[in-house]
Amino acid sequence: MRRATIRTQAKQELIDITPQVERAVREAGVQEGICTVFVPHTTAGITINENADPSVKEDLAALLERLVPPGLHYRHAEGNSPAHIKASLVGSSVQVPVSGGRLQLGTWQGIIFCEFDGPRSREVWISVHS
Amino acid sequence: MRRATIRTQAKQELIDITPQVERAVREAGVQEGICTVFVPHTTAGITINENADPSVKEDLAALLERLVPPGLHYRHAEGNSPAHIKASLVGSSVQVPVSGGRLQLGTWQGIIFCEFDGPRSREVWISVHS
Amino acid sequence: MRRATIRTQAKQELIDITPQVERAVREAGVQEGICTVFVPHTTAGITINENADPSVKEDLAALLERLVPPGLHYRHAEGNSPAHIKASLVGSSVQVPVSGGRLQLGTWQGIIFCEFDGPRSREVWISVHS
Numbered sequence: 001m002r003r004a005t006i007r008t009q010a011k012q013e014l015i016d017i018t019p020q021v022e023r024a025v026r027e028a029g030v031q032e033g034i035c036t037v038f039v040p041h042t043t044a045g046i047t048i049n050e051n052a053d054p055s056v057k058e059d060l061a062a063l064l065e066r067l068v069p070p071g072l073h074y075r076h077a078e079g080n081s082p083a084h085i086k087a088s089l090v091g092s093s094v095q096v097p098v099s100g101g102r103l104q105l106g107t108w109q110g111i112i113f114c115e116f117d118g119p120r121s122r123e124v125w126i127s128v129h130s
Numbered sequence: 131m132r133r134a135t136i137r138t139q140a141k142q143e144l145i146d147i148t149p150q151v152e153r154a155v156r157e158a159g160v161q162e163g164i165c166t167v168f169v170p171h172t173t174a175g176i177t178i179n180e181n182a183d184p185s186v187k188e189d190l191a192a193l194l195e196r197l198v199p200p201g202l203h204y205r206h207a208e209g210n211s212p213a214h215i216k217a218s219l220v221g222s223s224v225q226v227p228v229s230g231g232r233l234q235l236g237t238w239q240g241i242i243f244c245e246f247d248g249p250r251s252r253e254v255w256i257s258v259h260s
Numbered sequence: 261m262r263r264a265t266i267r268t269q270a271k272q273e274l275i276d277i278t279p280q281v282e283r284a285v286r287e288a289g290v291q292e293g294i295c296t297v298f299v300p301h302t303t304a305g306i307t308i309n310e311n312a313d314p315s316v317k318e319d320l321a322a323l324l325e326r327l328v329p330p331g332l333h334y335r336h337a338e339g340n341s342p343a344h345i346k347a348s349l350v351g352s353s354v355q356v357p358v359s360g361g362r363l364q365l366g367t368w369q370g371i372i373f374c375e376f377d378g379p380r381s382r383e384v385w386i387s388v389h390s
Contacts, residue, residue, distance in 0.1 A: 040366025042310040048222040050172040055205035075315035092308040093355045095223045106170025178352040180302040185335035225353045236300025
């Protein structure tokens with residue numbers, strides 16, 4: 001398992017981390033298998049989506065804000081319940097095939113770390129197994 | 131890793147692909163492990179749900195349309211932002227246990243490919259690892 | 261693959277099952293790998309989120325009820341369409357790294373079984389692979 005650190009800059013921020021994951025896959029040296037990228041936080045998540053046009057990430061962030069608005073009556077006293085809920089909607093891990101020693105994503109896909117309660121220093125844990 | 135092709139027929143269409151995945155698991159010859167079905171697209175996703183009554187798929191499609199309506203002000207210029215967002219809500223892969231060389235699903239479960247921006251020719255990538 | 265049984269007590273109930281998963285990982289004896297927890301039901305799901313403050317689970321349950329309200333016109337005749345849809349929103353499995361023979365969760369993370377159509381006797385299927 002490899003750890004990568006992500007420094008987020010805003011309350012809600014979607015960040016392409018494909019290069020870091022590709023590097024971890026190369027270092028792991030597994031030829032055929034699956035790469036799991038796991039987020040060990042409860043107010044951040046991870047998803048796969050288009051990275052080429054940054055407006056896709058903006059639309060996803062705006063829609064999540066619409067689905068889980070800040071103004072509702074939440075019980076959790078820390079005030080970050082929307083971040084927890086968004087984390088469960090997008091999920092805490094992604095799985096991507098590895099073939100020929102390389103991460104196999106579709107043409108338009110990128111691995112997107114989803115900060116929902118930043119700015120913070122965050123981690124992802126990357127495992128490659130055959 | 132095995133590839134299966136899916137020909138979708140509508141803008142939004144939820145399709146049971148369990149038979150294709152079961153075939154790939156048999157061909158892989160792995161007795162005990164996990165099967166990962168990965169969608170290499172950013173406007174389609176994959177989920178597990180009831181397949182016996184097709185109205186479950188219709189209700190899921192209608193609710194996703196309600197959560198991510200077409201008429202909002204999206205920035206992404208291609209006009210298919212709702213499809214991208216729905217893909218992140220349902221997710222890009224599913225994982226299913228394999229035991230005795232066979233895919234292990236619950237009684238009512240099927241693996242459902244979710245087209246959100248069709249009709250198109252699509253792929254899923256199926257990996258079985260022990 | 262190990263099976264654990266969960267007895268749910270309410271229509272909608274989010275239950276921390278981390279101790280059961282940790283036990284299965286210890287019994288599996290795998291030192292480095294990935295643990296997959298799979299829900300073989302179509303009206304229940306699984307997610308990872310904060311367990312320390314139970315109000316996070318309550319807020320997540322309430323928000324899912326808001327996103328998928330019971331009063332809409334659903335086609336599925338059994339009356340539990342919202343439960344099916346919530347299952348697809350949170351997902352049917354989680355993946356967690358295993359290192360040093362132990363489940364590797366973040367400080368605040370717990371594995372949360374999501375009952376959406378209880379009370380029932382439910383199962384999770386736990387696989388650990390290296």
